Structure formats: structure tokens, C-alpha cells
Amino acid sequence: MSDGDPVAVVTGGPGSGKSALLGHLVLTTDEDGRRALPGAVRLDWPALPVTIAAGQGDPSRVTGMLTRNLARADDVAGLAGSADLADLAEVLRLAHQPVGIVLDDLDEAAGPQPWAPFFDMVRSVPGVRLVVGLPRGSAMRVPGSPRVCDLADLDDSAGQDVRDYLGLQVRLAVPGARDEEVRRVAGVLAGHTGPEFEVAVAVTGLPRPAGGEPSADEYLAEAIGAVDRAAHRVCRARLAAALGDRAGPIVSALSALCSLDGAVALPEEEWAAAASAPDGPPVEAADVAAAARLMGSLAENRPTAGARASAIRARAVIRSPMCSCSDCPRWLTRARRTGAPPTPASWCWWRTPPGSA
Secondary structure (H helix, E strand, O other): OOOOOOEEEEEEOOOOOHHHHHHHHHHHHOHHHHHOOOHHHHHHOOOOOOEEEEEEEOHHHHHHHHHHHHOOOOOOHHHOOOOOHHHHHHHHHOOOOOEEEEEEEEOOOOOOHHHHHHHHHHHHOOOEEEEEEEEOOOOOOOOOOOEEEEHHHOOOOHHHHHHHHHHHHHHHHOOOOOHHHHHHHHHHHHHHHOOOHHHHHHHHHOOOOOOOOOOHHHHHHHHHHHHHHHHHHHHHHHHHHHHHHHHHHHHHHHHHHHOOOOOOEEEHHHHHHHHOOOOOOOOOHHHHHHHHHHOHHHEEEEEOOOOOOEEEEEOHHHOOOOOOOOOOHHHHHHHHHHOOOOOOOOOOOOOOOOOOO
16 A cells, blocks of 8 residues: 555455454554564564554544554653544654554444544545455445455455465464464365455354363364354355345255265256255255355356256365254265165254254
8 A cells, every 4th residue: 555545445244354354454563463473473474664553433432542552652642542633633643654544343323424534634644544444335435546355356366365364363373383284274274265254264263272272283173163164154144135045955955965075066956956855945956056156266166068057066165064864965965875774863954054053
């Protein structure tokens, strides 16, 4: 952002990883935050020659947070905590180095108008850069010609960004891990998340073990489960608006089929058949073709030469444990391949979607 407009806007839907991405920027740039990072992380993410401050809430609260965080020098210490825009402008003008402001979770209850004076003031101060996180479809309009980055529109280059993000999370969770272990764990997780920040952020909520720092393999096992569950939720949410009641069975069926092979490729008809439970809504091949498109990078549609159907390749990311009762798509697929007799079970994943058992 050294050239052009000093404002950038990051947009994304709920759970897209927008807040995690902005928090990552603040953590790796803030002087106090960097002191808490392992040494290897500080080498991977060199210090930027800026003072960074974050804010959230309504304009008054944001202004107070920024003056409190930025007014540390003796000549402006008396302005710390002030919610007056003129005082914030004075703090920014007297800053000893360029200032970066990161705003997220902004209060839009009163509409976009109360924010106009704030944005106009920020633009009026040379050397200030602003990054604003907004939900997709927000009514707020940042004046000028800000650079806009929608996390849903990122291309395959985002895969490296996600891998770097996962590497940082591994270092924070397992500070004693060697560099090769960090790369290995981040690489395995990246295979489950693809370029999806919305899935990758699931690793930030892992519980810390009671016995202290986990090993790299212990962390990996927990993290894989977390991102797989997150991907399942993401897929169901993406499909629900377009496919209604068919979304759950379609995702659960593919999840079941992936439990046999993390990189399974299957015709649309087979996926549709597995998703069509006897007492559920009928699922057609066209439905699963639409589902594959809506899943984005979590599934891949590959036209098959000389065949009516396409092959749908699903990432291991939506693989989930399944039971072995006769109602499960996993069992149906296994029985089809092996001819083994049915095995009853006391519960059925197929009838109990993830998170409701």
C-alpha cells in the first residue's frame, strides 16, 4: 500500500477468515505482539517500519481505542483515550513513523453516514494507511478508490497465503517444533484446507492439552479433525441457499465416500445415489454437479471424455468418520465393493449429521 490509495477493504462472509487474516496482520506487525512470537516466526515475518493500531465498534469507540494505543510519546500522551477526531488527527500527524490502522467488526447500526468524517480525517493525514474489514454486502461505503479484496474471490495464489498462516499457527501451538516439522504439519493441513481461509481458521480454536505443549503429531491430529469438521460446515452452508434440504444429504454422502478414500473421484450419479436416502428428498445428478461448483476448491469437477457424467474429486477436507450400518452411504459403497454382509450399529452418522450427535 505504499502507492495509490491509502485505504484497503477486506470483505468476506461469516467465517471466511477475514478477522483471522486481519488479526494475523496486527499480530505480526505490532511491537508487543512480535515479542510474544517464537524467534523463527519473527524471521519468517520481518518487522514492518510502521506503528500499527487496531479498533472495533462505533466511530467514537474506534477513535478512543486508536488514541489510547498511539498516544504513547510524551508530546501526545495527554490525548490518550480521547474520542475526539481532532485529537486523533493530531496524534497521527505527530507520529514518529508511518501509522497503519486495522479496523474490523465495525458497528453499522446507525448506517454508513457516521463513519464518513472518520474516513475523511484518515485520508487527510499523510503517511497513514487504513485496512478495513467489512462483511460481504455491507452498506458502508469507504470514500475514494480503495483497493477491495474479497476473500471469496482469491485465486489459487491464496493457497500459499493459507499455508503461511497455518505455519504460523503451528509455531504458536508447538513452539519447540523444528522447522522441518512445522513445514510438514503445515503442508498436511494445507492439503485439507486448500486456499480456504474459512476452513483454515478452525485451527485457532484448538484446546491446549492439560499436560503442556503438544507434540507436532498430536497437534496435527487435533488440527486435521478441526479443519475437516469446519469444511463439512462450510460446504453445508454454501449449498443450503441453492439446494435447500438436499444440501445436508449431499455433503454427508460425499463425506462418507471420502472416508474410504481421501482423494476419491466418482461419477455424479453415484454421488447422487448415495445422497438419496429412502426417506429423504430425491437428489439428482444435476444437484451434485451444482454442489461441486458451489463447494469451490473443496471439490473439483472433472469432465470425463466419452462419458455422460463428470467425475467429482473431493478433497480429504470433507472426510469424516462414519458408522457401518446398512443405512450409511459408506456401508453401501463398501458392500458394493466387497460383498460383505450388513453390520448393524447403535447409531448412524448418516441420520445424525456432524455437530448434532
